[in-house]
Amino acid sequence: MIWLDTLVQGILLGGLYALFAAGLSLVFGIMRLVNLAHGDLIVFAAYLVLMGVTMLGLSPWIAALVAMPLMFGLGWLLQTVVLNRVLGKDILPPLLVTFGLSVALQNGLLEAFSADSRRIPAGSLEGASLNLGLVTVGVMPLLTFASAIAVIVALNGLFYHTALGRAFRATSDDAVTAGLMGIEPKRIFAMATGIAMVVVTIAALYLGMRSNFDPSIGPARLIYAFEAVIIGGLGSLWGTLAGGVIIGVAQTFGASVNPEWQILAGHIAFLIVMLLKPRGLFPRAVD
Amino acid sequence: MLLRTRNLTANYGQFRALFGVDIAVAAGECVAIIGANGAGKSTLMRSITGVIRNGADMVLHRGEPIGALSSAEVMQRGIAMVPEGRRLFPSLTVEENLLIGGQVRKAPGPWNLEAIYDLFPILRERRKNPGTALSGGQQQMVAIGRALMSNPELLLCDEISLGLAPVVIRDIYAALPKIRAGGAAIVVVEQDIGKALAVADRVYCMMEGRVTLVANAADVTRQQIHAAYFGEAA
Amino acid sequence: MYRLTTRTRAGTATAIAALVLVVAGLALPAIASRGVIQDLFFILTMLTLAQIWNLLAGYGGLVSVGQQAFVGLGAYAMFAGVILLGWNPVWAIPLGGLAALVLAVPTAFFAFRLQGAYFAIGTWVIAEVTRLLVAQWKTLGGGTGTSLPREATSNIVGTDMIRTLFSVREAAARDILAYWLALVLVVAVTGGIYWLLRSRLGLALAAVRDNVEAARSVGVDAGRIKWAVFLIAAAATGLTGALIFMQTARISPDAAFAVTDWTAYVIFIVVIGGIGTIEGPILGVIVFFVLRSALADYGSWYLMTLGLIAITVMLFAPKGLWGLISARSGLHLFPVRRKLVGLKIEGGNG
Ligand SMILES: Nc1ncnc2c1ncn2[C@@H]1O[C@H](COP(=O)(O)OP(=O)(O)OP(=O)(O)O)[C@@H](O)[C@H]1O
Ligand SMILES: [Mg+2]
Numbered sequence: 001m002i003w004l005d006t007l008v009q010g011i012l013l014g015g016l017y018a019l020f021a022a023g024l025s026l027v028f029g030i031m032r033l034v035n036l037a038h039g040d041l042i043v044f045a046a047y048l049v050l051m052g053v054t055m056l057g058l059s060p061w062i063a064a065l066v067a068m069p070l071m072f073g074l075g076w077l078l079q080t081v082v083l084n085r086v087l088g089k090d091i092l093p094p095l096l097v098t099f100g101l102s103v104a105l106q107n108g109l110l111e112a113f114s115a116d117s118r119r120i121p122a123g124s125l126e127g128a129s130l131n132l133g134l135v136t137v138g139v140m141p142l143l144t145f146a147s148a149i150a151v152i153v154a155l156n157g158l159f160y161h162t163a164l165g166r167a168f169r170a171t172s173d174d175a176v177t178a179g180l181m182g183i184e185p186k187r188i189f190a191m192a193t194g195i196a197m198v199v200v201t202i203a204a205l206y207l208g209m210r211s212n213f214d215p216s217i218g219p220a221r222l223i224y225a226f227e228a229v230i231i232g233g234l235g236s237l238w239g240t241l242a243g244g245v246i247i248g249v250a251q252t253f254g255a256s257v258n259p260e261w262q263i264l265a266g267h268i269a270f271l272i273v274m275l276l277k278p279r280g281l282f283p284r285a286v287d
Numbered sequence: 288m289l290l291r292t293r294n295l296t297a298n299y300g301q302f303r304a305l306f307g308v309d310i311a312v313a314a315g316e317c318v319a320i321i322g323a324n325g326a327g328k329s330t331l332m333r334s335i336t337g338v339i340r341n342g343a344d345m346v347l348h349r350g351e352p353i354g355a356l357s358s359a360e361v362m363q364r365g366i367a368m369v370p371e372g373r374r375l376f377p378s379l380t381v382e383e384n385l386l387i388g389g390q391v392r393k394a395p396g397p398w399n400l401e402a403i404y405d406l407f408p409i410l411r412e413r414r415k416n417p418g419t420a421l422s423g424g425q426q427q428m429v430a431i432g433r434a435l436m437s438n439p440e441l442l443l444c445d446e447i448s449l450g451l452a453p454v455v456i457r458d459i460y461a462a463l464p465k466i467r468a469g470g471a472a473i474v475v476v477e478q479d480i481g482k483a484l485a486v487a488d489r490v491y492c493m494m495e496g497r498v499t500l501v502a503n504a505a506d507v508t509r510q511q512i513h514a515a516y517f518g519e520a521a
Numbered sequence: 522m523y524r525l526t527t528r529t530r531a532g533t534a535t536a537i538a539a540l541v542l543v544v545a546g547l548a549l550p551a552i553a554s555r556g557v558i559q560d561l562f563f564i565l566t567m568l569t570l571a572q573i574w575n576l577l578a579g580y581g582g583l584v585s586v587g588q589q590a591f592v593g594l595g596a597y598a599m600f601a602g603v604i605l606l607g608w609n610p611v612w613a614i615p616l617g618g619l620a621a622l623v624l625a626v627p628t629a630f631f632a633f634r635l636q637g638a639y640f641a642i643g644t645w646v647i648a649e650v651t652r653l654l655v656a657q658w659k660t661l662g663g664g665t666g667t668s669l670p671r672e673a674t675s676n677i678v679g680t681d682m683i684r685t686l687f688s689v690r691e692a693a694a695r696d697i698l699a700y701w702l703a704l705v706l707v708v709a710v711t712g713g714i715y716w717l718l719r720s721r722l723g724l725a726l727a728a729v730r731d732n733v734e735a736a737r738s739v740g741v742d743a744g745r746i747k748w749a750v751f752l753i754a755a756a757a758t759g760l761t762g763a764l765i766f767m768q769t770a771r772i773s774p775d776a777a778f779a780v781t782d783w784t785a786y787v788i789f790i791v792v793i794g795g796i797g798t799i800e801g802p803i804l805g806v807i808v809f810f811v812l813r814s815a816l817a818d819y820g821s822w823y824l825m826t827l828g829l830i831a832i833t834v835m836l837f838a839p840k841g842l843w844g845l846i847s848a849r850s851g852l853h854l855f856p857v858r859r860k861l862v863g864l865k866i867e868g869g870n871g
Pocket of ligand 2: 328329330371445446
């Protein structure tokens with residue numbers, strides 16, 4: 001039954017990757033923006049939560065709650081001041097700007113927090129596990145997966161059942177016509193990035209509680225996140241979860257054969273999906 | 288004057304599409320703009336609605352300069368547009384397409400979901416469909432309804448009969464008097480001169496980026512229109 | 522008598538200046554210290570990578586974030602040639618270009634199926650996969666890497682001659698050799714790109730970048746041009762990678778496949794200098810080096826500054842420093858635009 005255990009661990013790991021990816025998926029889906037600094041923003045948020053824990057003595061959950069509005073503001077500002085200016089038909093400018101941001105953030109964090117790896121203390125949750133009969137699962141991975149589903153349900157609710165979500169979809173379809181409806185696309189984009197940063201904070205909380213992190217690990221998380229988004233198909237949040245799970249499962253199976261193959265197996269799964277379905281598993285009809 | 292353009296020019300890159308256009312629309316009035324393909328009618332609509340930005344003084348709304356405003360800001364002042372080619376949002380259902388029209392600006396007035404469904408009853412049946420799953424005529428109805436949802440003072444309609452069957456055009460044009468009765472001024476951009484003259488109080492004819500004729504719809508002659516439309520004496 | 526020409530007075534001046542610079546550059550080791558030669562080696566190799574990336578992204582519209590795949594594989598192939606086949610390091614450098622070319626074929630096959638942002642991420646993933654696979658190559662040191670063996674580094678082709686010529690030690694001679702090769706490479710790459718842009722392929726490239734559909738309608742095969750550019754760029758990047766790691770004589774997967782060193786910096790150089798021009802990367806690499814020297818003592822502040830400068834340039838001068846200069850002065854050192862010249866009918870000689 002070892003393979004069943006591996007499968008379950010993989011699926012749960014996929015929840016973490018889906019959390020990394022959900023914010024990216026939202027932004028990518030609405031404004032086709034490739035944010036190469038997404039991974040570093042997750043790491044940044046992890047440090048923010050860590051500071052709340054170590055300096056203010058908050059519990060990680062409360063610290064994350066406090067960090068959320070800050071991250072929202074940061075995302076809103078980033079979009080308004082920087083990204084809105086470079087959005088356009090050419091994907092190069094936003095790509096270059098976010099690449100610059102990625103390098104600046106990484107090195108800023110390095111300067112502020114050193115290269116030592118850190119961890120958000122999660123107290124009794126850290127080693128806790130649950131016996132489900134056939135398999136035993138860690139409470140933390142389970143919580144991560146549940147949070148991923150909660151985040152996706154919430155984002156989908158926002159997307160499909162609120163006026164703001166309607167404006168998101170309309171702007172994504174056709175920003176010029178959205179303008180004729182009185183919607184200011186740039187403001188919508190700023191909201192979207194703000195919300196994405198709230199999701200990033202949740203991802204950062206689990207990233208930091210589950211494993212060690214340091215300023216340099218952002219780009220790797222970005223790649224997992226992107227793979228999940230692309231496998232799932234542009235704009236489909238459940239697809240993003242599926243993408244995360246595929247990478248997670250591939251990684252755990254790869255690792256069970258040879259620990260050095262863990263990351264490789266995830267990337268290869270991505271390459272295979274891309275070869276078979278270049279637009280992802282659940283592409284949106286309109287693009 | 289509700290809306291006025293003053294010496295309005297517009298460019299697409301190096302290409303100049305409007306050369307000093309002056310038009311005026313009074314509150315509650317219906318104005319038709321006619322002209323051949325490429326005359327600049329849609330460019331005029333885009334310039335008024337801020338899709339193309341201009342010098343602030345080139346477009347005046349109740350005497351205030353709005354030429355440099357964004358399209359969202361122009362719309363929030365009560366100028367709604369039914370764009371050429373309808374441009375429904377494919378990710379939105381019919382009902383959502385209507386709702387989004389009145390989401391940001393919702394002035395008091397006769398128009399709301401129920402009123403739109405009464406105006407175009409077929410839409411009530413198709414409300415849950417994606418906007419793009421409708422026929423061209425039904426899509427045009429959604430586009431008009433969507434623009435009405437904010438209860439605009441001025442409704443700009445760019446070629447609402449384009450590519451539609453005559454019976455459908457008749458249904459859509461039948462809605463215009465009801466819209467006027469609701470208090471909105473209307474600008475219809477139209478290729479079909481007969482249709483335009485039938486609904487409008489006044490008519491502007493454009494050619495190659497300039498206004499070549501301004502007349503009352505009731506007493507304009509065929510010869511005058513022919514000359515303004517084709518740029519030659521008939 | 523009319524003809525189309527890209528020749529301008531500034532262009533001719535550039536050609537002469539370039540020739541003088543190259544000759545001076547070749548003779549420089551006679552007077553320059555080893556530190557200067559090493560700095561110049563760094564500048565020249567970064568400039569080569571920047572010119573190549575500029576060809577890909579600025580002219581070809583292929584925004585690759587995975588060029589480190591070709592740097593790394595080229596370097597590893599060179600090491601393999603030396604360690605496994607016993608080749609002289611200099612002769613193993615072309616092996617680096619060849620290996621990168623071979624990798625470029627499946628990479629292009631895969632990445633060209635992806636559009637825009639997907640393409641960028643796709644190339645990055647392939648670079649990661651290559652890095653992870655190479656890290657499994659135990660004979661070349663696996664994840665920790667390896668060094669060129671002493672026997673190989675001590676008798677690199679040409680170093681004996683350099684030692685007697687300049688009476689320097691062996692290590693310094695190796696640096697001079699690497700520097701000369703870098704000089705040759707940067708001239709070949711820049712000249713090659715310049716030639717390419719002025720050829721029919723250059724016109725086709727511009728057509729493809731501006732509008733794929735329109736280019737196709739006038740008979741330009743966008744797909745084939747993209748393949749050609751991608752493969753050429755990969756091979757040249759592989760050569761550069763091999764050369765860089767011949768000079769350091771030590772390799773590890775993390776260093777050879779570093780996205781920061783071989784892609785991020787390279788992109789910054791191109792962006793700061795001016796994308797889509799040959800002058801831009803040259804200016805960019807100078808700014809890059811000056812910044813690096815000025816902020817060398819401040820560790821990560823330097824990289825942070827570099828990132829922020831790249832953002833600022835993108836926001837306020839999207840055509841880079843060279844864009845600002847040429848807009849002011851109308852100067853084009855590497856004219857690629859064609860213009861019509863001919864004799865005036867009335868006997869003038871303009
Ligand atoms: N996006 C654009 N870019 C460049 N030129 C444009 C663009 N849109 C319109 N034009 C040009 O501007 C001129 C006016 O076009 P416009 O669309 O305003 O004409 P129109 O009167 O609405 O024509 P139609 O009846 O065909 O809709 C035309 O010559 C057209 O080619
Ligand atoms: Mg038109």
